[in-house]
Amino acid sequence: MFGYYLDLALHSLKRNKVLTALMVLAIALGIGASMTMITVLHVMTADPIPGRSGQLFYPQIDPRPMDSDNPTHDPPDQLTWIDAMNLLHARKGVHQAAMTGGRVTVVPPQGASHAFFTPARSTTADFFPMFDVPFLDGSGWAASDDERRSRVAVISRDLADKLYGTPHAVGQTLQLGKYDFRIVGVIDRWNPSPHFYDLGMGNYTNEPEQVFLPLQTALDLKLSGANSMSCWGKFPSDGDLRKASSCAWMDFWVQLDTPQQVVAYHEFLVNYSEQQKALGHFVRPPNTRLRDVMAWLDYNHVVPGSVQLQALLALGFMLVCLVNTVALLLVKFLRRGGELSVRRAMGASKRSVFAQLLVEAALVGLAGGALGLLLAIFGLWIVRQQPVPYATLAHMDGVMLSATFLLAVCATLVAALFPAWRACRIVPARLLKTQ
Amino acid sequence: MHPIISALKHHKTTIVLVALEIALTCAIVTNALFLIGDRLAAMRVPTGVADNELVWARASGLDLGGAAVSRDPTDVAAADLAALRGLPGVESAAMANTLPLTNNYWSMGVFRRPGDEKSGLDNVVEYLGSPGMLRTLGIRLSAGRDFLPQEYVDYNPFKDQPPPTVVIVTRTLAGQLWPGESPLGKTFWLDSDGKHAVQVVGVVGHLLNPSINKDQGVDRSLILPVTRVQGGVYVLRVRPDARGAVKRDLPGVLTRIDPARIVTDGHIYADTVSDYYHGDRAMIWVLLVVTGCLLALTALGVVGLSSFWVQQRTRQIGIRRAIGATRRDILRYFQFENLLIVSAGILLGSLGAVGLNLWLMKHYELAHMPLAWLASGAVVLWLLGQLAVLGPALRAAAVPPVVATRSV
Numbered sequence: 001m002f003g004y005y006l007d008l009a010l011h012s013l014k015r016n017k018v019l020t021a022l023m024v025l026a027i028a029l030g031i032g033a034s035m036t037m038i039t040v041l042h043v044m045t046a047d048p049i050p051g052r053s054g055q056l057f058y059p060q061i062d063p064r065p066m067d068s069d070n071p072t073h074d075p076p077d078q079l080t081w082i083d084a085m086n087l088l089h090a091r092k093g094v095h096q097a098a099m100t101g102g103r104v105t106v107v108p109p110q111g112a113s114h115a116f117f118t119p120a121r122s123t124t125a126d127f128f129p130m131f132d133v134p135f136l137d138g139s140g141w142a143a144s145d146d147e148r149r150s151r152v153a154v155i156s157r158d159l160a161d162k163l164y165g166t167p168h169a170v171g172q173t174l175q176l177g178k179y180d181f182r183i184v185g186v187i188d189r190w191n192p193s194p195h196f197y198d199l200g201m202g203n204y205t206n207e208p209e210q211v212f213l214p215l216q217t218a219l220d221l222k223l224s225g226a227n228s229m230s231c232w233g234k235f236p237s238d239g240d241l242r243k244a245s246s247c248a249w250m251d252f253w254v255q256l257d258t259p260q261q262v263v264a265y266h267e268f269l270v271n272y273s274e275q276q277k278a279l280g281h282f283v284r285p286p287n288t289r290l291r292d293v294m295a296w297l298d299y300n301h302v303v304p305g306s307v308q309l310q311a312l313l314a315l316g317f318m319l320v321c322l323v324n325t326v327a328l329l330l331v332k333f334l335r336r337g338g339e340l341s342v343r344r345a346m347g348a349s350k351r352s353v354f355a356q357l358l359v360e361a362a363l364v365g366l367a368g369g370a371l372g373l374l375l376a377i378f379g380l381w382i383v384r385q386q387p388v389p390y391a392t393l394a395h396m397d398g399v400m401l402s403a404t405f406l407l408a409v410c411a412t413l414v415a416a417l418f419p420a421w422r423a424c425r426i427v428p429a430r431l432l433k434t435q
Numbered sequence: 436m437h438p439i440i441s442a443l444k445h446h447k448t449t450i451v452l453v454a455l456e457i458a459l460t461c462a463i464v465t466n467a468l469f470l471i472g473d474r475l476a477a478m479r480v481p482t483g484v485a486d487n488e489l490v491w492a493r494a495s496g497l498d499l500g501g502a503a504v505s506r507d508p509t510d511v512a513a514a515d516l517a518a519l520r521g522l523p524g525v526e527s528a529a530m531a532n533t534l535p536l537t538n539n540y541w542s543m544g545v546f547r548r549p550g551d552e553k554s555g556l557d558n559v560v561e562y563l564g565s566p567g568m569l570r571t572l573g574i575r576l577s578a579g580r581d582f583l584p585q586e587y588v589d590y591n592p593f594k595d596q597p598p599p600t601v602v603i604v605t606r607t608l609a610g611q612l613w614p615g616e617s618p619l620g621k622t623f624w625l626d627s628d629g630k631h632a633v634q635v636v637g638v639v640g641h642l643l644n645p646s647i648n649k650d651q652g653v654d655r656s657l658i659l660p661v662t663r664v665q666g667g668v669y670v671l672r673v674r675p676d677a678r679g680a681v682k683r684d685l686p687g688v689l690t691r692i693d694p695a696r697i698v699t700d701g702h703i704y705a706d707t708v709s710d711y712y713h714g715d716r717a718m719i720w721v722l723l724v725v726t727g728c729l730l731a732l733t734a735l736g737v738v739g740l741s742s743f744w745v746q747q748r749t750r751q752i753g754i755r756r757a758i759g760a761t762r763r764d765i766l767r768y769f770q771f772e773n774l775l776i777v778s779a780g781i782l783l784g785s786l787g788a789v790g791l792n793l794w795l796m797k798h799y800e801l802a803h804m805p806l807a808w809l810a811s812g813a814v815v816l817w818l819l820g821q822l823a824v825l826g827p828a829l830r831a832a833a834v835p836p837v838v839a840t841r842s843v
Contacts, residue, residue, distance in 0.1 A: 115697065309799055
């Protein structure tokens with residue numbers, strides 16, 4: 001039966017080529033535009049660290065004075081040095097790491113005239129196991145290296161290739177400015193997107209850190225700055241941010257594996273704030289937050305408004321395409337009242353006529369989906385040509401590919417339901433008589 | 436009731452569909468046109484500097500210590516500027532900490548009264564400029580004077596150095612510090628302790644911020660006179676035709692004078708401005724393409740339905756023609772019918788457009804859409820509707836009266 005319907009549908013579609021082409025084009029345009037934007041949105045809202053994002057938390061506490069003119073009630077986005085060190089040494093989580101970003105001057109073996117800047121991260125030992133950073137050679141440094149302020153470094157595969165011509169660079173010496181570091185690990189390509197652990201580098205970045213240094217070492221040697229910082233009091237005159245008690249510039253992440261640990265950590269943050277208030281360091285009542293990765297990204301509005309707006313626009317466009325398809329299908333089906341009446345008069349049930357019309361609509365949907373897919377691939381290619389940091393992410397994956405066809409066929413079938421139902425209601429006798 | 440309206444009652448479904456499509460298109464197109472207008476207006480705001488005559492590069496010192504004892508940075512800066520002024524086509528050169536629309540900004544709090552934290556105004560953008568910076572950039576003063584040679588001091592906000600004692604402010608900053616008063620000669624403070632007073636000697640009518648955003652606003656800034664800027668921008672006023680060559684040579688000149696630093700590529704400032712607005716331009720293109728597709732689609736939909744109606748009513752048209760209706764009457768009939776349906780769609784669509792704008796305002800910090808924009812959407816759709824119906828209506832008008840006597 002299905003083969004017969006298919007035959008009828010193809011026949012009917014061929015008979016009015018202009019109308020068929022118009023419908024296919026409408027669906028293709030709608031699908032192409034919406035799938036382009038939905039794919040961009042899909043890759044931009046993707047989990048940057050799958051499997052771990054639910055266990056990684058970003059604590060916030062509020063050390064600001066009472067009269068701060070900042071009207072928001074949310075605590076600062078970062079921690080002061082003192083608070084970050086207190087949370088780090090409290091060791092209340094499974095893993096925890098304090099970190100800050102900046103750039104370092106790499107002096108390659110060829111000499112100072114070839115020196116260049118590269119993004120760097122100063123952090124503590126737990127960074128690597130906590131974020132599951134893939135190592136190609138060697139490993140991260142130990143907690144004792146943090147305390148001893150060892151001059152050790154972890155570098156990226158790209159930098160190792162560039163400096164030493166091999167990714168196996170453990171044991172080599174890395175010169176940063178005027179200081180020498182011993183390389184203890186080389187990490188494979190790793191660039192979580194969005195760059196969740198430090199949004200101060202930009203929410204999406206094509207230039208991830210190439211050098212990782214122990215936090216205290218980097219600060220002692222003045223090799224580290226801060227990608228972002230907010231102050232509500234005086235800036236220390238010698239520029240050492242560790243003395244800036246009224247500047248928040250540290251990022252801090254903690255791994256908590258069970259809900260009980262999360263509750264306990266939240267209590268710990270409140271207790272810590274109260275204790276600091278009792279000591280006279282804090283003025284405000286405890287004002288704390290503990291967000292996991294996805295909640296943190298959401299809170300920071302990581303996806304640009306313009307991308308959301310364009311996705312919305314594409315969906316609106318799709319809606320108009322559907323209404324258009326409903327109208328065109330209605331015209332098409334009603335025009336064929338005579339033919340349908342003959343089939344009904346010869347014994348076809350309402351249901352089989354309905355099914356036949358839906359098969360015809362599904363064919364239009366499939367054709368529209370295929371053309372829409374091409375349009376979406378072209379649209380994504382255009383997005384990739386844009387000089388925006390998220391451009392390289394804009395690729396279609398298997399999920400989106402099948403979603404495109406599913407959406408096209410489903411949308412067309414939904415659009416066809418009403419016209420097909422109307423066409424089935426024709427009273428065959430009346431139409432046949434007027435002919 | 437008018438015959439056209441009573442005739443419409445027989446086609447409720449199709450009419451509702453067309454009106455719905457027109458309404459959706461109207462709501463989207465009106466908001467898209469408004470967004471395009473909004474972005475274009477933002478892009479057309481002048482920077483306040485001589486866009487087409489500037490070339491710049493940023494240099495950062497490289498502290499390698501040891502062997503080569505670094506030269507006095509002030510000497511290096513002076514040698515740099517002298518060498519740059521010697522490049523062909525260069526009219527003047529100066530250093531600044533940043534330029535408008537380069538996305539790299541420093542901002543600070545200023546205080547109207549000494550030692551009074553409550554008198555503060557936050558997020559004021561700070562420009563630092565070496566001698567000749569105003570003239571090089573082409574910043575025009577609307578009142579007061581440029582800095583005097585003795586007013587430039589060695590100052591770095593990240594070091595413990597006293598700041599300059601004179602300042603030039605933008606009209607926007609002056610208006611917020613002293614609403615309705617002349618700012619010339621007035622004093623404000625750069626710190627909450629009341630130690631660092633600065634006196635306003637000049638007012639800039641308009642100078643855009645390095646980055647236009649919610650906190651810093653559009654053009655609320657101050658300019659301080661400094662002898663040099665560490666890690667700053669070398670900016671050159673260049674004859675427009677020499678910009679390409681100067682851009683190419685600029686980093687080399689700086690590296691030759693002091694190799695122990697990293698110099699970015701040279702930039703033609705007009706390109707910098709264009710890059711800043713890249714996102715806006717991309718958005719405008721997306722909106723234009725979607726609006727175009729939407730209008731084309733709606734037009735094709737109207738053509739399809741009108742053709743169907745003409746075909747359906749061929750016999751009635753023949754009868755009307757046979758009893759005396761002219762071709763013009765038939766044409767007018769279809770045009771008026773289209774006008775009625777499109778108007779209904781526009782009415783519904785205008786409500787949708789206002790609703791959509793309110794929703795967008797709430798979620799994306801867009802501006803309020805003036806109601807005049809509704810008229811733009813309405814005109815576009817009326818024209819579109821009439822254009823789309825013209826073909827089918829002409830075909831209807833061509834139906835001969837003799838059709839009435841035939842059975843279809």
